[in-house]
Amino acid sequence: MSWQIRRVRRTQQDRSAGTKAALVAAARELFATRGYQAVPADEITRAAGVTRGALYHHYADKQGLFRAVVEELERELTDEVGAAFAQGTGPLTGMALGLGVFLDACLREDVRRISLTDAPAVLGWDVWREIEAEYGLGLIVRVLEQARADGLIVKLPVPALAQLVLSAVMEAARMIAAADDPARTRADVQQVLGAWFASLLKS
Amino acid sequence: MSWQIRRVRRTQQDRSAGTKAALVAAARELFATRGYQAVPADEITRAAGVTRGALYHHYADKQGLFRAVVEELERELTDEVGAAFAQGTGPLTGMALGLGVFLDACLREDVRRISLTDAPAVLGWDVWREIEAEYGLGLIVRVLEQARADGLIVKLPVPALAQLVLSAVMEAARMIAAADDPARTRADVQQVLGAWFASLLKS
DNA sequence: TCATTTACATACATGCTGTACGTATGTAAC
DNA sequence: GTTACATACGTACAGCATGTATGTAAATGA
Numbered sequence: 001m002s003w004q005i006r007r008v009r010r011t012q013q014d015r016s017a018g019t020k021a022a023l024v025a026a027a028r029e030l031f032a033t034r035g036y037q038a039v040p041a042d043e044i045t046r047a048a049g050v051t052r053g054a055l056y057h058h059y060a061d062k063q064g065l066f067r068a069v070v071e072e073l074e075r076e077l078t079d080e081v082g083a084a085f086a087q088g089t090g091p092l093t094g095m096a097l098g099l100g101v102f103l104d105a106c107l108r109e110d111v112r113r114i115s116l117t118d119a120p121a122v123l124g125w126d127v128w129r130e131i132e133a134e135y136g137l138g139l140i141v142r143v144l145e146q147a148r149a150d151g152l153i154v155k156l157p158v159p160a161l162a163q164l165v166l167s168a169v170m171e172a173a174r175m176i177a178a179a180d181d182p183a184r185t186r187a188d189v190q191q192v193l194g195a196w197f198a199s200l201l202k203s
Numbered sequence: 204m205s206w207q208i209r210r211v212r213r214t215q216q217d218r219s220a221g222t223k224a225a226l227v228a229a230a231r232e233l234f235a236t237r238g239y240q241a242v243p244a245d246e247i248t249r250a251a252g253v254t255r256g257a258l259y260h261h262y263a264d265k266q267g268l269f270r271a272v273v274e275e276l277e278r279e280l281t282d283e284v285g286a287a288f289a290q291g292t293g294p295l296t297g298m299a300l301g302l303g304v305f306l307d308a309c310l311r312e313d314v315r316r317i318s319l320t321d322a323p324a325v326l327g328w329d330v331w332r333e334i335e336a337e338y339g340l341g342l343i344v345r346v347l348e349q350a351r352a353d354g355l356i357v358k359l360p361v362p363a364l365a366q367l368v369l370s371a372v373m374e375a376a377r378m379i380a381a382a383d384d385p386a387r388t389r390a391d392v393q394q395v396l397g398a399w400f401a402s403l404l405k406s
Numbered sequence: 407t408c409a410t411t412t413a414c415a416t417a418c419a420t421g422c423t424g425t426a427c428g429t430a431t432g433t434a435a436c
Numbered sequence: 437g438t439t440a441c442a443t444a445c446g447t448a449c450a451g452c453a454t455g456t457a458t459g460t461a462a463a464t465g466a
Contacts (some may be wrong), residue, residue: 010431010432011432011433012431012432012433013433015431040421040422040423041422041423041424042422042423052423052424055424056425061423061424062422062423062424099422
């Protein structure tokens with residue numbers, strides 16, 4: 001009988017899930033603070049306690065890992081905003097609540113740097129759009145379609161409207177993040193966006 | 204008497220201006236078709252008929268050259284849009300004309316790829332914003348301030364409004380460029396933006 | 407005309423990515 | 437349980453791109 005440490009037997013799925021989670025978590029933190037380009041893959045794997053071999057086994061390339069990080073972030077964000085929206089009594093108050101939660105979330109370093117700054121450039125706008133369609137944009141489209149079905153908003157092409165609203169909201173978040181006076185900037189953009197949203201209402 | 208080609212004597216300013224122009228022109232074309240990251244500096248200099256030595260003599264780094272390209276593009280764009288705006292009888296018709304010219308211009312490969320896609324990521328949003336403030340954003344701010352001074356539009360914080368309008372217009376251009384049916388998409392976004400702009404008018 | 411600065415070329419050092427290949431661990435058949 | 441295979445990872449290597457250091461030719465000014 002030996003006292004040597006006996007390696008616990010883990011299933012392959014567990015191993016994969018564990019290292020992938022470690023990679024995504026490490027990458028998320030490093031990308032958030034220093035940006036995609038400035039972080040070598042080697043540093044990510046070291047932080048995750050593995051080597052580059054593991055990375056290139058689970059992901060096609062560095063972009064693949066980045067995409068996994070982006071999707072995790074988007075999923076979280078959409079859940080938060082969706083939950084806030086659901087707190088509202090109707091689509092209108094819901095939109096205001098959702099906007100607030102979103103703008104708050106966009107102050108976090110990871111969201112700012114990864115989703116708002118790097119994602120479109122690293123993945124390309126087409127892939128980025130594809131992801132957005134499933135998360136943030138999808139949420140807005142559903143809300144707007146519901147509101148139009150209820151006869152609450154004017155007749156406008158919903159897909160185009162949703163996309164433009166999303167881009168404006170994201171730009172608003174970037175402005176707040178970069179502003180000298182974030183509180184004032186936030187008030188300004190909320191006023192502008194609020195006026196726009198109000199103009200969508202049927203009189 | 205020799206038949207050998209005699210090198211014309213050129214001033215240093217001419218030499219510099221010539222190679223810088225050649226570098227910017229070559230870089231502009233290559234960046235437009237394949238994007239900043241995918242184009243090695245060596246390829247640019249070869250297309251310009253010089254070596255990397257010339258590049259690093261005139262610009263601090265590859266980004267420096269990219270920035271020069273971006274500024275040239277922005278200058279041209281702002282001139283075109285500004286001219287279209289001036290054709291209008293008032294700020295309102297001018298805005299419509301300017302929007303049309305801008306959306307057309309954004310279909311060009313160089314504008315799409317360099318200004319709309321790569322610029323923010325390569326230069327960083329802060330530098331990009333700085334450039335925009337001098338060109339496109341500057342134009343919109345002047346127009347809006349004039350319109351407000353004339354009592355034509357409602358009271359909203361102009362800087363925030365201008366920035367959000369610009370981002371929406373740029374996103375509209377990206378949408379058209381990426382669309383399966385550009386004509387229809389263009390009609391849709393113009394309808395949405397038109398409705399927004401109209402809502403800014405004082406009743 | 408000679409010294410000095412400017413414009414460029416060449417050669418080099420470094421860092422990062424992706425791949426080829428080797429090894430260890432889990433999994434399934436007999 | 438042993439054998440055969442698949443999966444998960446580590447290591448070593450090759451290629452490429454950037455930026456810099458250094459050398460050379462052209463222009464400028466005294």
